[in-house]
Amino acid sequence: MDNGFWYSYDDVPAGGDSKAALETSSLERAVLTGKVTAKYEYSFIGMGRYLSPDRVRASFDLGKKTGIRFTCIGGGGVYRVKVVSTHPSFINKDSDNQFGYDFTAPAGGRKLEAPFALFSQQPGWGSVVKINDALKLIKEIQFMTTTRPVENVKLEIEALEVF
Numbered sequence: 001m002d003n004g005f006w007y008s009y010d011d012v013p014a015g016g017d018s019k020a021a022l023e024t025s026s027l028e029r030a031v032l033t034g035k036v037t038a039k040y041e042y043s044f045i046g047m048g049r050y051l052s053p054d055r056v057r058a059s060f061d062l063g064k065k066t067g068i069r070f071t072c073i074g075g076g077g078v079y080r081v082k083v084v085s086t087h088p089s090f091i092n093k094d095s096d097n098q099f100g101y102d103f104t105a106p107a108g109g110r111k112l113e114a115p116f117a118l119f120s121q122q123p124g125w126g127s128v129v130k131i132n133d134a135l136k137l138i139k140e141i142q143f144m145t146t147t148r149p150v151e152n153v154k155l156e157i158e159a160l161e162v163f
Helices: 131-137
Strands: 005-010 019-026 029-036 045-049 067-073 077-085 099-104 110-115 139-143 148-161
Touching: 005 019, 005 029, 019 045, 029 045, 045 148, 067 077, 067 099, 077 131, 077 148, 099 110, 099 131, 131 139, 139 148
Parallel strands: none
Antiparallel strands: 005 045, 019 029, 029 148, 045 139, 067 110, 067 148, 077 099, 077 139
16 A cells, blocks of 8 residues: 555546645645536546556455544645545446545644444435445545635645554
């Protein structure tokens, strides 16, 4: 899990026109910037970190882990951190209703500890999977916007770790 990589994503493949940009200096720090529009009903931008190298993209068993911790710096916006599972019950794969936890990223920054016990699926859509089953096959951790529209998104994540 120590040699993965960061990437960014947006709602363009779903018909939106939001834009995401990513700045990384190492695996220890990533900054998401961009704009979330209202063209797509569920518009968003985000960034994620694969837990293995680009050509491997392996899943890891986090079932015996407690959660994740990281430092977040933002403008007071609310974001969702998600653990993306390759469990076969997620029929829509990455686009399915993966387990997540909403948090606020203050301008001054804060260290956040997010126990998996607080992660949940959003109500009313997607595949229903037990969290203990999903945690056995985690391939990446994502951070995404939860509000729309947002003219200037800036979210910095540092020192991401599984504990």
